[in-house]
Amino acid sequence: MNGAIIRFSFGMQEAGWTALTGDWDGDGVDGIGLYKDGLFILRNVTEQGSLDYIFHFGPQAADWQPVVGDWNGDDVDTIGVYRNGQF
Numbered sequence: 001m002n003g004a005i006i007r008f009s010f011g012m013q014e015a016g017w018t019a020l021t022g023d024w025d026g027d028g029v030d031g032i033g034l035y036k037d038g039l040f041i042l043r044n045v046t047e048q049g050s051l052d053y054i055f056h057f058g059p060q061a062a063d064w065q066p067v068v069g070d071w072n073g074d075d076v077d078t079i080g081v082y083r084n085g086q087f
Contacts, residue, residue, distance in 0.1 A: 010034070011041050022068040022077030024053065033079075035066035040079055057081065 011017060011034040020033035025044050033042040038060035042053040058064055058081035067080045067087070080087055 010043065012036075016062070018066055020066055020068055020079070022079070023070075023075065024077060026074065026076035028075070030077075033068075035079075037062055038064070038081075040066070042079075059083075 010032055016036050018035045020035055020040075020042070021030045022033065022042070023029065024031045024033075024042050027044075029045065031042060031044040033040060035041075038056045038058050040053070040055055040057055044053075057079060064081040064083045067082050068077050069080070070077050071080075072078075
């Protein structure tokens with residue numbers, strides 16, 4: 001087998017969480033994240049150690065989907081939510 005395999009645990013250990021990736025701080029390296037019912041948990045991996053951001057955004061309901069993107073071209077990914085054609 002070629003390449004390294006890394007295994008780790010992050011976040012809650014219950015069903016229903018959506019995994020996310022994004023460059024949360026604009027350093028060119030994607031971090032990881034989780035989303036469920038309006039709660040985002042995001043992690044940057046930095047030279048100084050890990051930084052976690054934990055916050056609610058958008059409706060706290062199960063029928064919204066998280067989205068990630070660089071909406072304004074500043075090289076920093078931002079979160080959003082989507083449901084039935086509405087962002």
